Amino acid sequence: MVKNIIPTSLNEALELLNDRPFKIMAGGTDLMVQRRAWSQTPPEFIEDVLYIFNLEELKYIKEDKGFIVIGSTTPVEDLLHNDLTPFLLKEAIGIMASPALRHMATIAGNIGNASPAGDTLPILYVLDAIIVLESIEGIRELPINEVITGPRKHVIKQNEIIKEIKIPISVYTDSVFEKVGGRKADAISKLSFTGAVNIKDDKVLDFRIAFGAVSATILRRKEIEEKYVGLTKEELIGKVDEIVNEYDPFIRPIDDQRSNKEYRKTVALNLLKNFIITL
Ligand SMILES: Cc1cc2nc3c(=O)[nH]c(=O)nc-3n(C[C@H](O)[C@H](O)[C@H](O)COP(=O)(O)OP(=O)(O)OC[C@H]3O[C@@H](n4cnc5c(N)ncnc54)[C@H](O)[C@@H]3O)c2cc1C
Incomplete structure (x- = not known):
């Protein structure tokens, strides 16, 4: 018989996870859909479930x-209203x-779900987010691209929990997130594009690009970005076709x-081109 457990502290959750396997549930907005048996019937779980959404000690956003x-x-809705x-x-x-x-969904759930169409993921890649994993044995800090290894695949161990997400504070003079979906709200991305650039005194100091839902994991290629750091804005714009060609094979x-x-590829490359020529 499946047990549903609601721990009252992070420590209790870690002890339980160390004891035996659980399915962690945060907001449940992915899990409740994935485990739904038939329409109008409650979701079915075959493993014990650890409900962590009530852990107030993990509800924060701070600068450190x-x-x-x-x-x-x-919940991501809280993040929407935080400076x-x-x-x-x-x-x-x-x-x-x-x-x-959005009052239930969490970024950790977006990471745990590891879908190439997860909307917060390209942002976490572009911003070089670090994922803090905690278990009874201690803490591991991994860059987001080392946490997600494929569609629905990640390296989070059975006894670990995503404790927090750390995003380095950085400055961009231009940045954009473009989501292409079937409709404005409640639509999973067909694809997405994220671009961020920092240009100071007409010099490109930082140039970052990520695509969602165009490859097995979020696509970000730092070796391509680095080639264009140090150019002037005009030089960067002049190289737009070369940049598009660089991303094409990936x-x-x-x-x-x-x-x-075909649609996904054409639109992804057009969004990249448009980001650069409108800088
Ligand atoms: C109608 C609808 C619309 C949606 N629209 C979008 C959309 O526009 N964009 C988008 O990106 N997603 C969308 N989603 C998917 C979903 O809302 C997101 O992926 C959300 O971020 C999941 O968060 P959650 O807390 O609900 O995850 P849950 O369902 O609780 O968990 C998801 C996975 O993450 C794991 N997990 C959760 N928290 C932790 C933790 N702290 N440590 C370790 N593992 C953890 C769980 O074990 C599970 O495998 C939609 C879903 C629905 C039902």
Whole structure:
């Protein structure tokens, strides 16, 4: 018989996770859909469930030593209304699901779900987010791209919990998150594009690009970005076709119920081109 346990502290949750396997549930906005048996029937779980959404000690957003730190049970709606939340993250959250869903959904759940279409993920990649994993054995801090290894695949161990997300504080003179979905709200992305650039005294100091839902995991290629740091804005814009060609081979979307690969690739490259020529 499946047990449902609601721990009252992070320590209790870690002890339980160390004791035996559990399915962690935060807001449940992914899990309750994935485990639904039939329409109008309650979701079915085959493993014990650990409900962590009530852990108040993990509900926070704060600034600490050059990072914005987000506790893992903070609903994304709270982040939308907090001045500390990075602009790009607010852009993604603002068009994620619907307000009702956003009061339950968490960034940690978006990471745990590890979908290439997860809307906060390209932002976490572009902002070099660090994921803090805690278990009874201690803490591991990993860059987001080392946490997610494939569609629905990650390296979070059975006895670990995402404790918090650390985002380095950084400055961008231009940044954009573009989501292409079937409709404005409550739509999973067909694809998404994130661009962030910092240009000071006509010099590109930072140039970052990420795509969602065009490859097995979020696509970010630091070796391409680095080639364009140090250029003037005009030089960067002049190289737009070269940059598009650099990303072209890495954009390998699939056909699914939401879109097809030709559409995804064409639109992704157009969004990249548009971001650069309108800087
Ligand atoms: C109608 C609808 C619309 C949606 N629209 C969007 C959308 O526009 N964009 C989008 O990106 N997503 C969307 N989603 C998906 C979902 O809302 C998000 O992925 C959300 O971020 C999941 O968060 P959650 O807290 O509800 O995760 P849960 O369902 O609780 O968990 C998801 C996964 O993460 C794991 N997990 C959760 N918290 C932790 C933790 N602290 N430590 C370790 N593992 C953890 C769970 O075990 C599970 O595997 C939508 C879902 C629905 C039902």
